[in-house]
Amino acid sequence: MTHRNAFLTERGRLALAQCVVDDGWPLRRAAQRFNCSPATAKKWADRYRVRGEPGMADMSSRPHHSPHRLPQRRERRIIKLRFLNRWGAARIAAHLNIARSTVEAVLRRYRMPLLRHLDEATGLPVQRPRPRRYEHDKPSDLIHVDIKKLGRIPDGGGHRKVGRTLGNRRNHQQRPGYAYLHHAVDDHSRVAYSEILSDERKETAAAFWTRANAFFNDLGVTVQRVLTDNGSCYRSKLFAEALGDITHKRTRPYRPQTNGKAERFNRTLGHEWAYAQLYTSEQQRAATYPDWLHHYNHHRPHSGIGGLTPIERLRVHNLPGSYS
Template sequence: MADHSSRPRRSPTRLAVRRERRIIKLRFVRRWGAARIAAHLRLARSTVEAVLRRYRMPLLRHLDQATGLPVRRTPPRRYEHDAPGDLIHVDIKKLGRIPEGGGHRKLGRTIGNRHNKKHRPGYAYLHHAVDDHSRLAYSEILTDERKETAAQFWDRATAFFQGHGITVRRVMTDNGSCYRSKVFAESLGVEIKHKKTRPYRPQTNGKVERFNRTLASEWAYAEFYSSETARTATYDDWLHHYNHHRAHSGIGGLTPIERLHVHNLPGSYS
């Protein structure tokens, strides 16, 4: 038997087609929002919004204000450097520490805020370095974002990438004070080119921003942790999983380590 539509044959409360067309005309001609159209026609705003959705009307911000026609938006440009080490994305993620007993994301705000007031856990600073081509990531949980801390982190990150056969040629950071410092420039040396993101455009450093979102959803807030110590203890294992076992859709379903194998780079792959 063929499936039948669940839509009712009649919709007594639905607006007449003439009024629906009036709503659409006001949208195109006047470029009005749902609230203003509703006030003008003496209709409920929810009714106008339902009509606009049913006719698949684009949002006002997607319309050309001169013509009322949808603006063809340029799809975001995605770039990827050709080889490991061509560009390393470096960033710091400020992450609220979990108070003893657990935080509000798992226990609710009442209990979580009570734990926060009692223990005042503060913040952890996750320093990241992510290879643009392979997505291989080196990361540490540190106590601050001072210039000395950032420089020392980069020294260890460099050793990590060298251990995987990667020669770093460029580094991209935001415009944070630690990255503008002389001590960080000295840690990069003269052979590594330092690129900075455009101000207020974190998407310029998109690979590490994506890593931050993955980290938040799959590690930082994925489970209940009774304390910051308990969460921190799992980080190295999670990072190993990310590099060695987690398939990445942006690189054809490969893991970062597998992407390195494509280039036959030496190193230890466990």
């Protein structure tokens, strides 16, 4: 920031204007004295005549009219998507087909807090330390494997549709149980293979990995390492046999952030699929999962990989089998 007593700032401008207006100096002589152009001398003299000494201060350079600014209705839609869906700027920009920088400018203008500063349960701002991020260099380096336990929806809808009182009573009477979503997420590209299965036993986990490994092989990814938590199904000999020569790494106990890519995928599917709309049955929700998973891999931009989709990130490495 320029000091207010520096040459030809507030104090210098005032002296220049007073020489022209109060003392009657010609513009050219005053400009030569203060080492500026006659046009500059005239500008400050005219401003001094109209506004006096306060007119010597810097004024805002913001234009009086911005004809290319988004309509207010469009801005409100951006804020609605951010507030209700808690989407980032890249996700909103892709959804509305506008520039990400425009969305970021609108969010700043309305002083919307960053997503990492929001509490997941309440949506209220809360300051959090920024986590350390890591990423492996190649798609084949590490695959995150995890299981998401998701409550099944009873026929007719759960408490989100029929209310908590009736929904809890219906859940207790029907006992719909849980669905187990098994995931395999590539650390570098975020490509995900996932299935909704009935349990988390070792036989189920081993069979899932066999199918997941075949999926990544079809994309040209030869898996080198697999990272899981310390669940009993992952510590079994059957799962070790399914891995074969692939290196198996486990997270530290009570440190789910070590398996962060899979945990982030769980959060994404919760916001954008599992609880994104009201379902009347578990079958209805499960039927939409393959389409959502395809959208995640092929069409949804991912802010953690520069706004690319996971499949596009694979194409950066010229892997065969990357389809759209």
